[in-house]
Amino acid sequence: MNQLVKHLLWTTAIAPVLLSQSVSAHVIWFEQINPTRGEIFFGHPEEGTPEPFDLNKFTGANAYDISGNVIPSTTTFTNGRLFINTVVPAAAYSGSYDNGFWRENPDGSYDNITAEEAAEIGFENTGQYLKYATGIFNEDFPISRSFGQPLEIRPQSSPFDLTAGDTLPVRVFFNNSLLTNPLVEYQGNEIPVNNGVALIPIGLEGLEVIEASYSDPNANNPTLSYAATFSTLGYGTIVPQPEPIPEPLTILGTLFTLGVLPVLKKNYNK
Template sequence: MRRPLLALAAVLIAAPACAHDLWITLSSGRTVPQIHLHYGHPDDLARPQADKLVAMTVSDARGTRAIAPAFSESAAGPILVSEPLPGLAGTIVAARYDNGFWTKAPDGSFRNTTKRLLPGAAETIASVKFAKLVTGAEAPYAEPVGHELEIVPLDDPSATEPGGTLRVKVLFRGAPVAGARILRSDGEAVPHDRLLAFTTDAAGIAAVQIEKAGGEILSVSPRIAPSATPDLADADTFSATLSYVVEAPRTN
């Protein structure tokens, strides 16, 4: 039985989670770009695991295609870097990442297992991450890619300028989410609790303020209890990010 939207929204925001995020950027200064996968928070990075990457897609005006690029670890930091991939301009690059089950043991440590395998566990969560990158004006930015949790731009991110706003909508299983808390980061190492936050209205829409040119990351991280798999976990946590680049204002 499908939950009414208002009840679902209340569950989503009742216990917001400070979950780690997955986000996507592209390499700069290369003729053929490479996808960079980041994990954690800008002030608390960890290397993502390639085997947890469930699927990646690229969407453009012609449709959506699956990609399976080879990734390697970067010597420059805790990120994964793809092989060079042509044809990414004017697209949405999207990823699904299964972070598995995490259980808090009686001693306070966390184990990558279900509560069924760790008797006496304090809590177990199932964790899933989604990430999108909009790469230019030709990208079908307003079209959802079909992630379970998704931030969808209603304005063209490539046309935003410092001092303006970018309207976005949060969708969960295709339905708009009221009261969702969206965090904005520019990738600098700012503590997570100091990031500027924006809350969606009754239609699931928020207007995000743009302060300066450069890369930006929007994230939303709801938690749902009880879990869809109550014999394995107590709650399900989700994280979705939207990355884009704000161009510097043009001068004559």
């Protein structure tokens, strides 16, 4: 296998209606540290530095074996970083994150409001941000399978044998139906979509983050726009971070790890 592409990752996120480009929305994505340990990030992958992860907004993750079956896994939250752990090697992951409702103010700033507050104002100038991620890290995993996420990016050829100058054809699916008009972006540039296929150019540094978005015309109160990202581990925009050194777990830390304690202040990142 060419070392240019070690791992495959798809990340899917719902972006606000008011944003015209998916790169403006925060997303979550997976990277694999080793076959039994992965990490889930939040932020803008193209910026190279993840942002703080709000554990209360994380809604779950699954790990899969090489045949696509769900395998037992646990998640741990250490020093602000979220990890997914398995006993046997994981070939793929999927996960989700609910970033809540955000209202745009006249000055262009945003407030994170509750679902009840959003309903009281009739969802005016308000978008909901539901984020989804899937990642594949083994070349024998069924590449184009569905993970059951609302929006998914699926390659149409193997991403594990790419070299600089190649292109990777990808398609975007909404509720398992092929989209012919999603917005697909790569390194800040819009990629044309022809007959539902976007060709992603591979550079010298390997496969970078791919982003796609789509607004559901049938969704109301609020209207939902979806965004997706696609990246590789070991190359591209994310600088690998050293594993945190485990610290003694206090009662407060235990409650926080289990997601019992609420976040005491609002997350102002959409």
